[in-house]
Amino acid sequence: MNSVNNENSTSAINVDYEQPVSQHPALTEAIFTVKRFIKNPLSIIGLTIILVFTLIAIFAPFLAPPENERDPYRIPHDGWTISPSPPSADHPFGTMEQQYDIFYGIIWGTRSAFKIGFSVVLINLIIGVILGSIAGYYGGLFDEIIMRITDMFYALPFLVVAMALVVALGRGLQSIIIVMIILGWPTYTRMIRGDILTIREKDYILAARASGTSDLKIIIRHILPNSVYSVLIVASMNIGATVLTAAALSFLGLGAETGYADWGQMVSMCRNWIVGPPDARLAYWYVVFIPGFVIALFVLGWNLLGDAARDVFDPKMRRK
Amino acid sequence: MNNEILVDIRGLRKYYPVKGGVFKKHIADVKAVDSVDLQIKKGECIGLVGESGCGKTTLGKTLLRLHDASEGRIYFNQPEEKINELENLLSNGNASDHGEIRKLRNELDLTKFSGKKLLDLRKKLQIVFQDPSNSLNPRLLVKHIVGEPIVAHKLMKGVALEARVLELLETVGLGKTHMMRYPHEFSGGQRQRIAIARALATNPEFILMDEPTSALDVSVQAQILNLLKDLQNNLDLTYLFVTHHLLVVKYITNRIAVMYLGKMMEISPTAELFKAPLHPYTKALLSAIPVPDPESQVEKIILTGDVPNPIDPPSGCRFHPRCKYATNICKKQEPELEDVGSGRKVACHRWKEIQ
Numbered sequence: 167m168n169s170v171n172n173e174n175s176t177s178a179i180n181v182d183y184e185q186p187v188s189q190h191p192a193l194t195e196a197i198f199t200v201k202r203f204i205k206n207p208l209s210i211i212g213l214t215i216i217l218v219f220t221l222i223a224i225f226a227p228f229l230a231p232p233e234n235e236r237d238p239y240r241i242p243h244d245g246w247t248i249s250p251s252p253p254s255a256d257h258p259f260g261t262m263e264q265q266y267d268i269f270y271g272i273i274w275g276t277r278s279a280f281k282i283g284f285s286v287v288l289i290n291l292i293i294g295v296i297l298g299s300i301a302g303y304y305g306g307l308f309d310e311i312i313m314r315i316t317d318m319f320y321a322l323p324f325l326v327v328a329m330a331l332v333v334a335l336g337r338g339l340q341s342i343i344i345v346m347i348i349l350g351w352p353t354y355t356r357m358i359r360g361d362i363l364t365i366r367e368k369d370y371i372l373a374a375r376a377s378g379t380s381d382l383k384i385i386i387r388h389i390l391p392n393s394v395y396s397v398l399i400v401a402s403m404n405i406g407a408t409v410l411t412a413a414a415l416s417f418l419g420l421g422a423e424t425g426y427a428d429w430g431q432m433v434s435m436c437r438n439w440i441v442g443p444p445d446a447r448l449a450y451w452y453v454v455f456i457p458g459f460v461i462a463l464f465v466l467g468w469n470l471l472g473d474a475a476r477d478v479f480d481p482k483m484r485r486k
Numbered sequence: 487m488n489n490e491i492l493v494d495i496r497g498l499r500k501y502y503p504v505k506g507g508v509f510k511k512h513i514a515d516v517k518a519v520d521s522v523d524l525q526i527k528k529g530e531c532i533g534l535v536g537e538s539g540c541g542k543t544t545l546g547k548t549l550l551r552l553h554d555a556s557e558g559r560i561y562f563n564q565p566e567e568k569i570n571e572l573e574n575l576l577s578n579g580n581a582s583d584h585g586e587i588r589k590l591r592n593e594l595d596l597t598k599f600s601g602k603k604l605l606d607l608r609k610k611l612q613i614v615f616q617d618p619s620n621s622l623n624p625r626l627l628v629k630h631i632v633g634e635p636i637v638a639h640k641l642m643k644g645v646a647l648e649a650r651v652l653e654l655l656e657t658v659g660l661g662k663t664h665m666m667r668y669p670h671e672f673s674g675g676q677r678q679r680i681a682i683a684r685a686l687a688t689n690p691e692f693i694l695m696d697e698p699t700s701a702l703d704v705s706v707q708a709q710i711l712n713l714l715k716d717l718q719n720n721l722d723l724t725y726l727f728v729t730h731h732l733l734v735v736k737y738i739t740n741r742i743a744v745m746y747l748g749k750m751m752e753i754s755p756t757a758e759l760f761k762a763p764l765h766p767y768t769k770a771l772l773s774a775i776p777v778p779d780p781e782s783q784v785e786k787i788i789l790t791g792d793v794p795n796p797i798d799p800p801s802g803c804r805f806h807p808r809c810k811y812a813t814n815i816c817k818k819q820e821p822e823l824e825d826v827g828s829g830r831k832v833a834c835h836r837w838k839e840i841q
Contacts, residue, residue, distance in 0.1 A: 191666050191667060191668060370620065370621050372547075372613070372615070373681075373684065374634060376550055376608060376611070377634055377635030378605050378608035378635065379635075380638070391623075392623070392625060
């Protein structure tokens with residue numbers, strides 16, 4: 167191609183701010199993002215909480231060495247005494263009924279929490295991105311079919327279906343995870359579809375189509391990077407919420423069996439010890455408070471992280 | 487410029503269905519483009535003007551296959567004999583010619599192209615949008631934006647691709663320092679230059695300019711218009727210039743097509759159209775151009791009423807409810823776009839009387 171005569175076309179604009187390009191602009195953007203993130207103290211608190219939980223999960227075998235290597239999620243118990251015993255040198259957080267060690271349960275329960283949170287949210291996200299992209303980008307019949315299916319799932323009462331499915335699949339964490347995936351994906355699908363609908367009509371999508379870019383590439387390169395952030399933020403908050411819901415289901419007796427290292431299961435075990443004998447109402451505070459506090463802390467960590475991420479990635483806040 | 491026809495639009499219609507009720511029944515159509523004929527010559531810049539919502543952008547985007555046509559044919563760079571053969575078959579063919587018609591249309595009519603043929607077509611037809619802040623993906627670097635069409639058609643990669651992108655940026659007056667930046671780091675005019683560079687990437691023959699200067703400052707508009715003119719001369723491009731800014735059109739185009747409510751009202755060489763508009767609607771449009779002279783005594787033709795609803799356009803001539811020359815025939819009979827000599831066409835029953 168022959169170049170246009172430059173007197174005419176370049177004269178008026180200033181091409182002359184020659185700055186040395188020292189680093190890749192994507193890196194500049196990343197540094198900018200991290201700087202914004204660090205500026206917010208709440209995000210640092212959230213990040214610290216999640217980091218501590220992550221370390222606990224990773225180093226669980228050292229923090230609380232399992233008695234039975236092949237079944238580390240089984241909380242060891244000292245005898246069969248019914249009433250819980252308060253914190254002591256042997257049991258830093260005390261014990262639950264039948265002398266299950268609370269400290270051990272908290273440590274290994276962290277792994278359970280991450281397992282539940284990540285597997286549920288990740289699988290929901292994958293299903294949501296795929297179905298939401300198809301429904302949002304292609305529209306028409308695909309959209310109609312997928313959205314009517316999500317409507318059907320919305321109509322199901324959560325607890326009833328959860329109980330029915332757990333009865334069908336058998337008690338345990340796996341069942342809870344499966345239930346939350348089956349009932350959780352429609353939310354993600356709808357959210358991603360909505361975000362894609364707002365992006366789909368942008369001119370740069372039309373420009374990409376006019377230049378012959380394939381649909382798959384348009385979705386991956388143009389639509390998802392511009393729409394998926396809000397969903398990722400919701401997802402990060404949902405990791406905490408998922409653990410909370412799982413704990414609620416465990417509390418109702420749908421979770422793991424007695425003695426399994428899972429926070430929800432632990433709270434459920436203490437149901438009988440929430441209120442102590444008449445002369446000392448708070449005698450067994452540690453049984454309920456410690457697992458409950460840990461769950462709340464975990465949820466809080468993810469919420470703060472999600473909030474911070476929202477502030478950082480919000481395009482309106484990003485540039486002024 | 488020669489007289490070779492590059493784009494030949496025949497009887498093009500684009501209807502948007504209006505659905506209603508529980509069962510999404512088809513109630514009516516929005517007739518955005520209604521039976522439009524337009525020939526675009528190779529190397530010319532033809533302006534397409536009209537009020538907002540008259541279908542000019544829809545026409546352009548249908549031509550680029552960004553929308554699917556409801557009816558009609560669009561021929562891009564096809565031999566005239568073959569077009570005539572197909573048109574003859576379509577107008578006087580009988581049932582036995584069905585297979586032949588379908589075969590010819592798949593071969594010639596770009597509204598029927600698909601797969602590889604459509605991809606090859608996209609290489610030759612490009613578009614520059616109105617608002618560059620909307621037409622550049624904010625998360626891609628300039629070099630990826632400009633290189634996208636080249637990658638999509640698998641024309642080049644690696645070092646060759648980089649060199650080509652740099653060449654394109656230089657063509658539009660940008661440089662190497664701009665390659666590794668994001669769109670938000672540029673001014674409006676520079677962004678439009680990036681969009682133009684992208685449109686040039688595959689060496690297209692035809693570019694749809696969808697109001698490329700309306701979102702820019704007046705001072706930048708002139709630069710972009712000059713750039714577009716230079717590019718057209720140097721790269722042998724054909725433009726369809728969609729706009730409602732008549733002075734822009736006067737400056738850059740060779741011919742002008744005036745649209746109203748999905749129909750062609752007048753097609754004419756630019757100079758003649760500004761000198762002596764034939765259609766009453768064109769007269770009204772031209773009289774609305776502001777004249778930078780406080781003493782000027784030009785009579786303004788004020789159009790009363792709004793643009794009618796394109797779902798239910800007026801009978802007869804679409805312009806008759808707002809036309810001061812309208813008579814009975816205008817209400818009853820739709821005027822054909824007739825050839826009135828010296829390259830001009832007009833769709834009005836009374837164009838001779840009202841001069």
